[in-house]
Amino acid sequence: MKTCHLWLEATVAFLVIAGASCLRKVSLEVVPEVVQRGEKVILRCHYDLENAPLYSLKWYRGRHEFYRFSPTEEASTKIFNISGINVDPDNSNKSQVTLRNVDFGLSGTFICEVTADAPTFSTASASKNLTVVSLPREEPVIVSERERYDPGDMLRANCSLPPSKPPVHLSFTLNSIPVETTTRQQRTKDDEGMQWSEISLTLQPFHYTNGRLNLRCIAQIPGIFSKQSELHLVSGMREPVPERDFTLFTLNKFWNWKRFVSFVLSHMRTQVN
Numbered sequence: 001m002k003t004c005h006l007w008l009e010a011t012v013a014f015l016v017i018a019g020a021s022c023l024r025k026v027s028l029e030v031v032p033e034v035v036q037r038g039e040k041v042i043l044r045c046h047y048d049l050e051n052a053p054l055y056s057l058k059w060y061r062g063r064h065e066f067y068r069f070s071p072t073e074e075a076s077t078k079i080f081n082i083s084g085i086n087v088d089p090d091n092s093n094k095s096q097v098t099l100r101n102v103d104f105g106l107s108g109t110f111i112c113e114v115t116a117d118a119p120t121f122s123t124a125s126a127s128k129n130l131t132v133v134s135l136p137r138e139e140p141v142i143v144s145e146r147e148r149y150d151p152g153d154m155l156r157a158n159c160s161l162p163p164s165k166p167p168v169h170l171s172f173t174l175n176s177i178p179v180e181t182t183t184r185q186q187r188t189k190d191d192e193g194m195q196w197s198e199i200s201l202t203l204q205p206f207h208y209t210n211g212r213l214n215l216r217c218i219a220q221i222p223g224i225f226s227k228q229s230e231l232h233l234v235s236g237m238r239e240p241v242p243e244r245d246f247t248l249f250t251l252n253k254f255w256n257w258k259r260f261v262s263f264v265l266s267h268m269r270t271q272v273n
């Protein structure tokens with residue numbers, strides 16, 4: 001717009017006579033601004049020439065021009081061969097440019113530059129950033145050493161997810177309360193290796209709700225990605241045992257016959273009551 005104002009000052013008399021005016025409101029729309037690697041992106045340049053004819057619309061990735069629309073030229077569209085940029089010619093024209101099969105290298109600033117035709121040749125541009133990501137399609141996987149934990153036990157669990165770019169942030173909650181713990185996390189620079197996070201904490205009675213522990217792992221990239229999964233753990237001793245489940249498995253648990261007998265007695269009492 002600065003260029004434009006200079007032109008205005010320099011040629012004000014001519015402009016008044018010609019009724020020509022200046023470029024306005026140039027803006028660039030990138031759809032989507034965050035895109036999965038391998039997908040396509042549509043770039044749209046919005047501008048108001050205020051009745052002046054268009055001379056050219058140039059598209060840049062950083063300093064490299066990759067597409068030009070100039071209606072006064074014989075070949076009105078030009079594609080420049082820039083490595084990593086795949087312009088889809090069938091879906092590119094004076095109002096938009098489509099890029100196919102985008103890769104990480106395209107993350108960065110895109111610019112559209114509009115130039116009005118004679119007499120002003122005023123130029124204005126707009127820019128916007130594109131971010132190419134690779135996000136996991138899976139939910140995180142939680143693995144714990146056991147299914148049953150009593151107060152005083154050490155709960156150890158591991159939450160993992162395939163690699164992503166950028167890496168995810170993994171966090172845990174236990175019955176919806178964030179778990180503060182010494183978390184180890186392995187992140188990978190490139191596409192190899194899993195991302196994972198581990199917790200280990202000593203369980204206290206207050207961690208339980210009705211004898212249950214609901215361990216949740218949340219994988220997040222702020223504003224872009226969020227997936228979570230849950231693991232249901234139970235207390236070994238306090239779990240209420242429904243009578244129809246009174247099987248050998250349950251018997252095994254009551255390795256202590258004294259406890260078994262008192263359990264049966266207490267159940268009989270409840271039924272009598």
Ligand SMILES: *[C@@H]1O[C@H](CO)[C@@H](O)[C@H](O)[C@H]1NC(C)=O
Pocket residue numbers: 081082083
């Ligand atoms: C674009 O440039 C690359 C090397 O930079 C070359 O291999 C390729 O053939 C070129 N494509 C066209 C259409 O000129």
Ligand SMILES: *[C@@H]1O[C@H](CO)[C@@H](O)[C@H](O)[C@H]1NC(C)=O
Pocket residue numbers: 090091092093094095096
């Ligand atoms: C430009 O191309 C897109 C996609 O092919 C199309 O939807 C749009 O109507 C075209 N615009 C013009 C002005 O030709």
Ligand SMILES: *[C@@H]1O[C@H](CO)[C@@H](O)[C@H](O)[C@H]1NC(C)=O
Pocket residue numbers: 107108109129
């Ligand atoms: C756009 O990207 C450039 C370089 O990659 C960076 O310096 C700039 O801060 C980014 N702008 C926004 C608005 O994110």
Ligand SMILES: *[C@@H]1O[C@H](CO)[C@@H](O)[C@H](O)[C@H]1NC(C)=O
Pocket residue numbers: 158159160194196197198
């Ligand atoms: C956690 O899981 C990941 C992925 O399966 C594995 O590479 C890592 O060794 C596990 N960590 C521990 C401490 O078991």
